[in-house]
Amino acid sequence: xxxxxxxxxxxxxxxxxxxxxxxxxxxxxxxxxxxxxxxxxxxxxxxxxxxxxxxxxxxxxxxxxxxxxxxxxxxxxxxxxxxxxxxxxxxxxxxxxxxxxxxxxxxxxxxxxxxxxxxxxxxxxxxxxxxxxxxxxxxxxxxxxxxxxxxxxxxxxxxxxxxxxxxxxxxxxxxxxxxxxxxxxxxxxxxxxxxxxxxxxxxxxxxxxxxxxxxxxxxxxxxxxxxxxxxxxxxxxxxxxxxxxxxxxxxxxxxxxxxxxxxxxxxxxxxxxxxxxxxxxxxxxxxxxxxxxxxxxxxxxxxxxxxxxxxxxxxxxxxxxxxxxxxxx
Amino acid sequence: xxxxxxxxxxxxxxxxxxxxxxxxxxxxxxxxxxxxxxxxxxxxxxxxxxxxxxxxxxxxxxxxxxxxxxxxxxxxxxxxxxxxxxxxxxxxxxxxxxxxxxxxxxxxxxxxxxxxxxxxxxxxxxxxxxxxxxxxxxxxxxxxxxxxxxxxxxxxxxxxxxxxxxxxxxxxxxxxxxxxxxxxxxxxxxxxxxxxxxxxxxxxxxxxxxxxxxxxxxxxxxxxxxxxxxxxxxxxxxxxxxxxxxxxxxxxxxxxxxxxxx
Ligand SMILES: Cc1cc2nc3c(=O)[nH]c(=O)nc-3n(C[C@H](O)[C@H](O)[C@H](O)COP(=O)(O)OP(=O)(O)OC[C@H]3O[C@@H](n4cnc5c(N)ncnc54)[C@H](O)[C@@H]3O)c2cc1C
Ligand SMILES: Cc1cc2nc3c(=O)[nH]c(=O)nc-3n(C[C@H](O)[C@H](O)[C@H](O)COP(=O)(O)O)c2cc1C
Ligand code: FES
Numbered sequence: 001x002x003x004x005x006x007x008x009x010x011x012x013x014x015x016x017x018x019x020x021x022x023x024x025x026x027x028x029x030x031x032x033x034x035x036x037x038x039x040x041x042x043x044x045x046x047x048x049x050x051x052x053x054x055x056x057x058x059x060x061x062x063x064x065x066x067x068x069x070x071x072x073x074x075x076x077x078x079x080x081x082x083x084x085x086x087x088x089x090x091x092x093x094x095x096x097x098x099x100x101x102x103x104x105x106x107x108x109x110x111x112x113x114x115x116x117x118x119x120x121x122x123x124x125x126x127x128x129x130x131x132x133x134x135x136x137x138x139x140x141x142x143x144x145x146x147x148x149x150x151x152x153x154x155x156x157x158x159x160x161x162x163x164x165x166x167x168x169x170x171x172x173x174x175x176x177x178x179x180x181x182x183x184x185x186x187x188x189x190x191x192x193x194x195x196x197x198x199x200x201x202x203x204x205x206x207x208x209x210x211x212x213x214x215x216x217x218x219x220x221x222x223x224x225x226x227x228x229x230x231x232x233x234x235x236x237x238x239x240x241x242x243x244x245x246x247x248x249x250x251x252x253x254x255x256x257x258x259x260x261x262x263x264x265x266x267x268x269x270x271x272x273x274x275x276x277x278x279x280x281x282x283x284x285x286x287x288x289x290x291x292x293x294x295x296x297x298x299x300x301x302x303x304x305x306x307x308x309x310x311x312x313x314x315x316x317x318x319x320x321x322x323x324x325x326x327x328x329x
Numbered sequence: 330x331x332x333x334x335x336x337x338x339x340x341x342x343x344x345x346x347x348x349x350x351x352x353x354x355x356x357x358x359x360x361x362x363x364x365x366x367x368x369x370x371x372x373x374x375x376x377x378x379x380x381x382x383x384x385x386x387x388x389x390x391x392x393x394x395x396x397x398x399x400x401x402x403x404x405x406x407x408x409x410x411x412x413x414x415x416x417x418x419x420x421x422x423x424x425x426x427x428x429x430x431x432x433x434x435x436x437x438x439x440x441x442x443x444x445x446x447x448x449x450x451x452x453x454x455x456x457x458x459x460x461x462x463x464x465x466x467x468x469x470x471x472x473x474x475x476x477x478x479x480x481x482x483x484x485x486x487x488x489x490x491x492x493x494x495x496x497x498x499x500x501x502x503x504x505x506x507x508x509x510x511x512x513x514x515x516x517x518x519x520x521x522x523x524x525x526x527x528x529x530x531x532x533x534x535x536x537x538x539x540x541x542x543x544x545x546x547x548x549x550x551x552x553x554x555x556x557x558x559x560x561x562x563x564x565x566x567x568x569x570x571x572x573x574x575x576x577x578x579x580x581x582x583x584x585x586x587x588x589x590x591x
Contacts, residue, residue, distance in 0.1 A: 032560075032561075033559060033560065034559060035558055035559045039557060039558045039559050040559070042331060042332060043332060043334065043557075055561075063571065063572060064561060064564060064572060065564075066564075066566070067551065067552075067563075067564050067565060067566075067572075068552055069552075069561070069562045069563075069564055070552055070553075070554050070560065070562035070563075071552065072379060072380060072381050072554075074378055075377045075378045075380055076380060077380065077381060077554060079554075079560070079562060081560070081561045081562065084561050084564075084572070227377075227380055228377040228380065256377075276380070276554075278555070278559060279381060279382075279554045279555040279559065279560055280372065280380060280381060280382060281334070281420075282334060282422070282555075282557065282559075283334065
């Protein structure tokens, strides 16, 4: 019934399904940009979120990197926070109660530097009331493999996915790193390893230099680029991945407005995450929900699901000559 | 602690020096709940570049629902702010952070250097309002040259607080640093010291107070993205070697709780 147009007095259905997880709308907050949600309670209506994804959690508390940790770039920012967090045990005892009381799906973002660590965090989260899903950050270095990021190698990405899947009692979303040559190889590998959904992209690695001091701006030398600057790259990667996997894809990267979010949905995303925009406008995620709702009503869509993957490529087929043309593949 | 995102109307633009400006912003919600030492995050542009808000101390509030910021042009964001016109609106977010904790039972010695003077007008205003009589108290204002201090003096005078000045070039008051004045005089006994200014000045003030056993509160800076505890970008080492987040735990700290590079 999704193509029937909206009747007078009807409200568009904004629900989307990420595998077995149903969201009231396609808007989530991106890990590391929304704290543990409570920070935003007086600044927006948290109950309006499709889901909240909390700051990445490791097995043990992490202090994070020395300052300077962030810098602004053209239309974006670099961060090298160093995954500072309270550790899984304190997260469960200190943060989870509040989050569970919000009555919106809470997705816990996890990270580790070994397979065993990912496995152990997942085990500790099993059965914790209020945890609706796990998002696996695979952009972290694998200490046993000389610090190569799990997310840059299809076999390692698959191994992490399988390890988490094996211990998880909730749906598992695997968050891809964009710092790879062919993102579809990683996407296929994690799908085969059992991922219930895929989110992308994490930050793009970059750096900044201070000409006056001739030193790197960030104490960590390199950092992750986020914000509007990365949106075209993210959109392209979501488009590529959505074409090769059959599990839901969640779009992330530079989304500030409903228009941005809807572009990702056309490219194949079932839902989106709002990151850096939260820093500029603490109400950004709620504004995106409002905007999507208004768009759906305006376009007389009975369900927002009807636009997922709705990118029109038909007229391009005739011109599909260049190897850069995705339709030519 | 209430925070607001407001569209503030610019009601007054003042230029004091080639680089120093003061804006008066009509933002009743922020003004109504601000405390001395707190700050606001302001969007300098409307588009995507510059992307992040910029932090500014609250210079002064008024009962008519306005606040002032006093700033120096150092880069793109502040340059844009220096060119705003009366009646334009700016998106403002605040009040943020933990401000000065007024110790009204003791004499106050307040020290500001350069743009660090910004939050001190609000502090003096509140200090003198609560104490009713602040003639025992002292504020020392330091800057490179006369024109950086002089235009602000009229705003400090009505409170009755004792004012002393210091300039690097000797064009006004003591020839030297603000801290030099403190070192050369007898401070009111049992006083509490409040400071804001460049990092080396605060480091010096911190060790000055530590050696004399005086309680000392200082306002420090850090690069910030969110201003409200969400990004964890504004870290700074505390005296125990842990990271503290300036936007949440500061910007005002007990000087002894921070690590100082001497
Ligand atoms: C809590 C707090 C309160 C502040 N209050 C005031 C105030 O009342 N008046 C005022 O003039 N300034 C204040 N600042 C500093 C002000 O935020 C920066 O000067 C401003 O963000 C620079 O923006 P820009 O776009 O002009 O410069 P950018 O283009 O971002 O940077 C230009 C130069 O300024 C330096 N810079 C950037 N941010 C800071 C910073 N936070 N501190 C020091 N140097 C910086 C950069 O390293 C660079 O060299 C405060 C900062 C904080 C953290
Ligand atoms: C300050 C900061 C901290 C972040 N921390 C995490 C994290 O802990 N785990 C994670 O998976 N992603 C983290 N990210 C990445 C974001 O979740 C998101 O993938 C990325 O910023 C791109 O989206 P954006 O352009 O909307 O910000 C962080 C990003 C920023 C800016
Ligand atoms: S500026 Fe984001 S946490 Fe302090």
